[in-house]
Amino acid sequence: MSTAETPKTTTTTDPTDTQVLVIGAGPTGLLLAGDLATAGVDVTLVERRAHGFANMTRAFGVHARTLEQLDARGLADELVATGTTLGTARLFGRLDLDLTRLPSRFNHLLVTPQYEVERLLERRAVAAGVTFRYGTELRGLRQDADTVTAEFTDPDGAPLTLTARHLVGTDGVRSAVRTALGLPFPGGSVIRSLVLADVRLAEEPTDAFSVSGSGDTFAFLAPFGDGWYRVMGWSRTRQVPDTEPVDLDEVREITRRALGTDLGMHDPRWISRFHSDERQAPSYRVGRVFLAGDAAHVHSPAGGQGMNTGLQDAANLSWKLAAVLRGDAPAPEALLDSYQSERHPVGAAVLRTSGALVRLAMAHTPLTRAARSLAARLLSAVRPASARAMGMISGLGIAYAPPAGSRRPAGRRAPDARLREGRLYELLRAGEFVLITPEGGIPALPPTAPVSPERLVRATWTDPTRRTAVLVRPDGYVHWTSR
Numbered sequence: 001m002s003t004a005e006t007p008k009t010t011t012t013t014d015p016t017d018t019q020v021l022v023i024g025a026g027p028t029g030l031l032l033a034g035d036l037a038t039a040g041v042d043v044t045l046v047e048r049r050a051h052g053f054a055n056m057t058r059a060f061g062v063h064a065r066t067l068e069q070l071d072a073r074g075l076a077d078e079l080v081a082t083g084t085t086l087g088t089a090r091l092f093g094r095l096d097l098d099l100t101r102l103p104s105r106f107n108h109l110l111v112t113p114q115y116e117v118e119r120l121l122e123r124r125a126v127a128a129g130v131t132f133r134y135g136t137e138l139r140g141l142r143q144d145a146d147t148v149t150a151e152f153t154d155p156d157g158a159p160l161t162l163t164a165r166h167l168v169g170t171d172g173v174r175s176a177v178r179t180a181l182g183l184p185f186p187g188g189s190v191i192r193s194l195v196l197a198d199v200r201l202a203e204e205p206t207d208a209f210s211v212s213g214s215g216d217t218f219a220f221l222a223p224f225g226d227g228w229y230r231v232m233g234w235s236r237t238r239q240v241p242d243t244e245p246v247d248l249d250e251v252r253e254i255t256r257r258a259l260g261t262d263l264g265m266h267d268p269r270w271i272s273r274f275h276s277d278e279r280q281a282p283s284y285r286v287g288r289v290f291l292a293g294d295a296a297h298v299h300s301p302a303g304g305q306g307m308n309t310g311l312q313d314a315a316n317l318s319w320k321l322a323a324v325l326r327g328d329a330p331a332p333e334a335l336l337d338s339y340q341s342e343r344h345p346v347g348a349a350v351l352r353t354s355g356a357l358v359r360l361a362m363a364h365t366p367l368t369r370a371a372r373s374l375a376a377r378l379l380s381a382v383r384p385a386s387a388r389a390m391g392m393i394s395g396l397g398i399a400y401a402p403p404a405g406s407r408r409p410a411g412r413r414a415p416d417a418r419l420r421e422g423r424l425y426e427l428l429r430a431g432e433f434v435l436i437t438p439e440g441g442i443p444a445l446p447p448t449a450p451v452s453p454e455r456l457v458r459a460t461w462t463d464p465t466r467r468t469a470v471l472v473r474p475d476g477y478v479h480w481t482s483r
């Protein structure tokens, strides 16, 4: 039993071993399992690794919408304290995206190692009563009309079978769940031989966060805020397999060629070489089984979208599964299908954006360099274009189709309004729908709302002139407005 294993706090008469099996304790699985347990769902999180966090920081950029999601779980301020916030992102050496204009409490990019996000999410999941099984690997699964049966090897290598009502594969890019479902993962390689290091610098960079280069080489620097910097570099003339050793001299050389200086980098805590694919599963749901995070989509690291998109997949799916399992959803199948219809297009858009960013950074023919210049000019000069780009990268611009019978703003992100009872994102910490009404007004909810009236969190506008009622989903999107 791992140290993080906890007794279940939920009691259920369900004959399955657990209501939801979540496979993979990366950021996506941790957030999903924590949400489900907070909603009173019996959930088991199975992870192949032994318990513990790697020092290797893969993701290091946490965007505004993810910080809002973490705020709605009471974790954002603590996470912000672990890193450094940047108000500007510089692309192509000259295009500055002014993140301070973002309409959010988190009008910046947070640079912090992925393991800090995982640490907070794991702590929350443990406190909420998730059952953890570390050292346990999924080998296969089957499903029928009511149940999913999953086969594992336990920490001693012995076979283990667990049953559940639903199973979610958050088991990363080489997802065993996706393979067991027989789903393809179409796409291809977007960039090879990226070198990556966490280093100390002798000189402070003039730009806190910058991507620059000629198209034959580029480098990127971001400060963690504690003296460590993330460097990522690429050179057209050094294209080798991931297995080829990489040392600090190679990282220095690429950085010098891209930025004109290596800023005296030294003392790397880790260095690695990797390639990046662009792939997306055609379906995020097959019957009772779902995919989320890297198991469902993978793309270039440009724009720092991977972990952010996975966390938002989890936030979208968790309340839907909880509503169905608690019997609160009048149309359970449609609600579960809305995970695919809402999140698959977002994944596809992230593939397009991060793919475009990395291709523009690598642009080296006269034509592609002209396209890069044009993109940079457009984004700096045309306010709606830069607002759109920032909305996409920060995640704040993501909106879903309004549910049947509703109209805008249904489907849009609900901003963090100040209400009589506190901020909206504080009220969302209950993990339930929030109904905001004018004083004294309790409207009839639409019969299709997947929420039971007893679980609703009720709140009142501070502004007495606001006459509409708004029903906000647990993931902070508008479900319905009274007019």
Ligand SMILES: Cc1cc2nc3c(=O)[nH]c(=O)nc-3n(C[C@H](O)[C@H](O)[C@H](O)COP(=O)(O)OP(=O)(O)OC[C@H]3O[C@@H](n4cnc5c(N)ncnc54)[C@H](O)[C@@H]3O)c2cc1C
Binding pocket: 023, 024, 025, 026, 027, 028, 029, 046, 047, 048, 049, 057, 058, 059, 060, 061, 062, 114, 136, 137, 138, 139, 170, 171, 172, 173, 174, 175, 176, 196, 274, 292, 293, 294, 295, 301, 303, 304, 305, 306, 307, 308, 309, 310
């Ligand atoms: C170099 C680099 C830089 C990046 N930078 C950023 C960034 O700045 N911002 C950003 O948002 N994203 C970034 N990413 C992407 C980000 O790291 C991933 O998108 C994120 O880790 C995905 O989270 P996940 O939980 O979906 O999957 P993972 O983190 O991959 O977790 C999957 C988990 O499943 C477990 N598992 C796998 N198979 C099984 C099995 N059969 N049984 C049980 N458990 C299993 C694994 O051990 C693992 O713990 C970067 C990635 C790389 C490589």
